[in-house]
Amino acid sequence: MPKYDFGKIEKKWQKYWRENRIYEPDFNNSKNPFYNLMMFPYPSAEGLHVGNMYAFTGADIYGRMKRMQGYDVFQPIGLDGFGIHSENYALKIKAHPMEQAKVSEKRFYKQLEMIGNGFAWEEKLETYDPEYYKWTQWIFVQMFKRGLAYRAKAPVNWCSSCKTVLADEQVVAGRCERCGSFVEKRELEQWFFRITKYAEKLLKNLEKIDWSERVKIAQKNWIGKSEGALIKFPIPNSQISIKEIEVFTTRPDTLYGATFIVISPELAKSWMGNDWRAPGEVKKYVAKALENRSEEQKEKTGVFTGIYAINPATKEEIPVWVADYVLAGYGTGAIMAVPAHDERDMEFAKKFGLPVSNAPLEDKDKIIQKVGGRKKTQYRLRDWLISRQRYWGPPIPLVFCETCKKRAEISSSKFIVSKQQRKDFNRGELENPGWVAVPEENLPVELPFVKNFQPKGKGESPLASDKSFYETKCPKCGGKARRETDVSDTFLDSAWYYIRYPSVNAKQDSLETRNSKLEIPWNRKITRRWLPVDLYTGGAEHSVLHLLYVRFIALALHDEGLLDFGPSDAPKGEPFPKFRAHGLLIKEGAKMSKSKGNVVNPDEYIKRFGADTLRMYLMFLAPFEYGGDFRDAGILGISRFLERVWKLFSNKRQETKNIDKGLERKIHQTIKKVTEDIESLHYNTAISALMILLNEMEKQKSTSRASLTVFLKLLAPFAPHIAEELWEKFGNKSSIHKEKWPDYDSKLINEETIDLVIQVNGKHRATISVSRGLSEKEAVKLVLGDKKVKEALGKAKIRKTVFVKNRLINFVTDLT
RNA sequence: GCCCUCGUGGUGGAACGGCAGACACGCGAGCUUUAGGAGCUCGUGCCGAAAGGCGUAGAGGUUCAAAUCCUCUCGAGGGCACCA
Numbered sequence: 029m030p031k032y033d034f035g036k037i038e039k040k041w042q043k044y045w046r047e048n049r050i051y052e053p054d055f056n057n058s059k060n061p062f063y064n065l066m067m068f069p070y071p072s073a074e075g076l077h078v079g080n081m082y083a084f085t086g087a088d089i090y091g092r093m094k095r096m097q098g099y100d101v102f103q104p105i106g107l108d109g110f111g112i113h114s115e116n117y118a119l120k121i122k123a124h125p126m127e128q129a130k131v132s133e134k135r136f137y138k139q140l141e142m143i144g145n146g147f148a149w150e151e152k153l154e155t156y157d158p159e160y161y162k163w164t165q166w167i168f169v170q171m172f173k174r175g176l177a178y179r180a181k182a183p184v185n186w187c188s189s190c191k192t193v194l195a196d197e198q199v200v201a202g203r204c205e206r207c208g209s210f211v212e213k214r215e216l217e218q219w220f221f222r223i224t225k226y227a228e229k230l231l232k233n234l235e236k237i238d239w240s241e242r243v244k245i246a247q248k249n250w251i252g253k254s255e256g257a258l259i260k261f262p263i264p265n266s267q268i269s270i271k272e273i274e275v276f277t278t279r280p281d282t283l284y285g286a287t288f289i290v291i292s293p294e295l296a297k298s299w300m301g302n303d304w305r306a307p308g309e310v311k312k313y314v315a316k317a318l319e320n321r322s323e324e325q326k327e328k329t330g331v332f333t334g335i336y337a338i339n340p341a342t343k344e345e346i347p348v349w350v351a352d353y354v355l356a357g358y359g360t361g362a363i364m365a366v367p368a369h370d371e372r373d374m375e376f377a378k379k380f381g382l383p384v385s386n387a388p389l390e391d392k393d394k395i396i397q398k399v400g401g402r403k404k405t406q407y408r409l410r411d412w413l414i415s416r417q418r419y420w421g422p423p424i425p426l427v428f429c430e431t432c433k434k435r436a437e438i439s440s441s442k443f444i445v446s447k448q449q450r451k452d453f454n455r456g457e458l459e460n461p462g463w464v465a466v467p468e469e470n471l472p473v474e475l476p477f478v479k480n481f482q483p484k485g486k487g488e489s490p491l492a493s494d495k496s497f498y499e500t501k502c503p504k505c506g507g508k509a510r511r512e513t514d515v516s517d518t519f520l521d522s523a524w525y526y527i528r529y530p531s532v533n534a535k536q537d538s539l540e541t542r543n544s545k546l547e548i549p550w551n552r553k554i555t556r557r558w559l560p561v562d563l564y565t566g567g568a569e570h571s572v573l574h575l576l577y578v579r580f581i582a583l584a585l586h587d588e589g590l591l592d593f594g595p596s597d598a599p600k601g602e603p604f605p606k607f608r609a610h611g612l613l614i615k616e617g618a619k620m621s622k623s624k625g626n627v628v629n630p631d632e633y634i635k636r637f638g639a640d641t642l643r644m645y646l647m648f649l650a651p652f653e654y655g656g657d658f659r660d661a662g663i664l665g666i667s668r669f670l671e672r673v674w675k676l677f678s679n680k681r682q683e684t685k686n687i688d689k690g691l692e693r694k695i696h697q698t699i700k701k702v703t704e705d706i707e708s709l710h711y712n713t714a715i716s717a718l719m720i721l722l723n724e725m726e727k728q729k730s731t732s733r734a735s736l737t738v739f740l741k742l743l744a745p746f747a748p749h750i751a752e753e754l755w756e757k758f759g760n761k762s763s764i765h766k767e768k769w770p771d772y773d774s775k776l777i778n779e780e781t782i783d784l785v786i787q788v789n790g791k792h793r794a795t796i797s798v799s800r801g802l803s804e805k806e807a808v809k810l811v812l813g814d815k816k817v818k819e820a821l822g823k824a825k826i827r828k829t830v831f832v833k834n835r836l837i838n839f840v841t842d843l844t
Numbered sequence: 845g846c847c848c849u850c851g852u853g854g855u856g857g858a859a860c861g862g863c864a865g866a867c868a869c870g871c872g873a874g875c876u877u878u879a880g881g882a883g884c885u886c887g888u889g890c891c892g893a894a895a896g897g898c899g900u901a902g903a904g905g906u907u908c909a910a911a912u913c914c915u916c917u918c919g920a921g922g923g924c925a926c927c928a
Contacts, residue, residue, distance in 0.1 A: 353926045716867035790909045
């Protein structure tokens with residue numbers, strides 16, 4: 029037998045797999061579909077990162093076992109290449125993103141093939157492909173038409189380095205998730221998706237989906253539900269039109285201790301916008317606070333407004349202050365301050381010499397009723413800011429028309445409008461007068477090649493300088509109109525890719541709506557058969573980004589009757605009943621980063637050791653969900669292992685009729701262990717079990733063909749190429765990856781004799797070999813005859829005997 | 845500040861409440877004419893010559909029995925963070 033030439037073997041089988049369509053399921057007729065999905069990569073860096081490979085390999089091993097267990101596994105691959113990450117990379121290397129995309133695509137797909145995963149290549153997709161983003165725009169249109177997209181002016185996050193607005197989810201500790209620059213607040217008009225409408229559903233469904241606990245908790249915190257009450261504080265003898273202040277509190281029971289009110293600068297400003305003639309000092313404070321509203325915690329500041337309100341419980345007059353520690357976007361923008369029960373209020377009270385009252389607590393419900401308040405549930409979650417002032421994304425498929433604005437305003441007014449008039453406009457058009465959706469049949473709105481694609485930084489996308497792009501006709505009235513020039517957030521691209529995959533090569537499907545036929549981006553029958561996804565794997569860093577958006581979009585499309593998944597244990601419309609977050613791969617104790625120069629390039633290692641070795645090494649480091657520490661030295665262990673496997677199959681192929689009992693038992697134990705460990709993603713211990721089995725087999729003079737067959741099958745998910753090669757050398761004509769996964773016989777697993785541990789007062793004193801199933805009576809008799817035990821017991825009297833069958837016996841003696 | 849997760853040899857990590865350290869890496873000794881990033885055998889938690897003792901961040905507790913369960917402290921990582 030020749031030596032183990034992994035380079036040649038790996039190439040050979042990768043070609044074979046593709047040509048023979050080994051990993052292509054039958055989408056229309058599959059009886060046993062299993063959708064094994066891994067988050068697709070964004071090709072922004074120099075090439076595939078070993079972290080990507082780690083994640084993909086982990087998902088692949090699971091998929092390969094499922095395939096051998098008789099499932100029709102679908103494991104798609106694609107590129108999330110639209111959006112700011114790829115654009116920033118293009119900017120950095122001074123390339124045009126549209127051209128760079130083609131370069132990255134080629135490179136990534138080549139690398140992704142080299143790692144030996146069972147990808148269904150024929151269903152690959154790229155988010156920047158017009159054939160794909162046509163449908164991303166279609167989703168935007170559906171959201172708009174159904175009142176789930178709206179335009180509003182609001183203080184939003186602005187990254188001055190990326191020169192665009194960002195969603196709250198993309199701001200991490202006050203910094204831009206992409207570039208790390210500090211994010212500032214700017215008052216801008218932007219497009220939002222109404223994710224807050226789904227706050228409760230997104231929260232409640234978490235209980236019924238099987239996800240990594242840490243991710244569920246992160247989502248729960250992000251949604252941030254609090255139950256409390258709205259309570260009104262009247263303003264007596266009010267000189268202005270504001271007659272009362274309503275506050276939100278989670279502690280209505282502390283109302284008797286509320287000794288002052290604090291309103292946010294934003295609320296103060298809106299009062300001034302009415303008829304409040306605020307003192308100069310207040311005006312100054314508010315202006316300053318609004319201009320410089322930092323997220324950082326700092327010393328409390330504030331001013332007295334001169335206004336007094338009445339505490340509805342004590343009937344006492346309390347002062348109203350304005351301070352920037354009260355947020356505008358949460359609750360009513362005003363709070364009742366209870367220094368005795370709230371640290372922040374206490375800090376404020378101390379600083380400004382306000383009274384502190386230690387009033388007793390009341391019953392929550394009673395006090396709410398007494399003062400005429402009402403219960404209120406509040407969420408921390410904000411709407412999803414979806415527009416971006418960048419170039420490399422799907423243009424938002426909307427058009428602004430002055431003529432239609434007036435008509436829509438009339439139609440949306442409460443005055444008498446005929447039903448027909450109202451029907452002329454969808455909800456989005458009524459809520460956003462002047463904005464008209466591009467009709468579905470005119471999609472995609474293609475992203476033009478713009479030479480100067482660099483972000484402008486004036487709150488406008490580069491498309492705003494392309495006249496030929498934005499000048500258009502209103503699809504509604506045919507008049508002169510202007511296209512929206514912002515593009516949508518990358519996270520919209522990735523919010524639905526998994527629905528598209530199974531339908532990439534499917535027949536175009538449509539839905540009957542009231543007055544027309546609506547083309548849809550997925551085949552309904554296939555979608556019902558393959559979705560929801562059976563197992564979704566990805567990084568925990570997407571806990572409140574992708575993983576929240578993707579659920580929202582699926583639930584919304586589902587509620588709007590556009591999408592219909594097949595049955596699952598999860599609530600209807602949940603895309604991922606089971607999600608597992610893989611861990612982070614680090615290098616010698618440190619995070620991999622280009623600045624540290626410790627980024628592992630998988631290509632090099634594949635060249636030196638082979639993809640199979642690298643795959644197994646990555647999986648051997650630690651449990652898949654923990655992550656792992658990549659150390660160069662360690663890979664030799666796996667390299668040796670596979671070399672020894674190769675040798676075993678070269679040298680010990682003699683047929684043996686007499687199967688060694690001990691080996692047979694070991695084989696069945698290994699089948700059980702490997703099967704269970706793959707199921708729970710404990711690949712490290714599965715590999716260890718294979719090593720133990722190999723050690724055993726090497727000790728045998730000869731090994732039966734049946735044993736070797738089992739070994740190869742168990743190895744196949746981890747090292748798919750070498751397993752395939754040895755399988756062929758065994759004379760098989762079809763792929764090992766389509767073979768049946770071995771079963772174990774639980775009767776053959778148990779050893780006939782076991783080591784019984786003998787303890788005296790909980791201390792291990794001896795171990796004796798006894799036959800399995802030995803009774804307590806027999807055990808005591810046997811054990812008490814043991815010399816060591818006698819010694820240990822000495823003269824002490826046995827007070828109690830604890831016997832655990834097939835495991836241990838513990839004598840508890842009187843203390844002497 | 846609040847919430848979550850985790851602390852085990854020189855290293856990565858094993859361990860249904862029941863023999864702590866599986867499997868590897870590294871290291872040590874030996875074998876093999878052996879220059880290859882080789883292979884094979886044995887050893888390798890700490891103290892001790894041994895018997896034995898001590899050991900899972902630290903301190904308590906529950907239990908016949910604790911790395912595992914409970915309480916507190918310390919440390920690391922992650923999420924939220926002036927959200928009333």
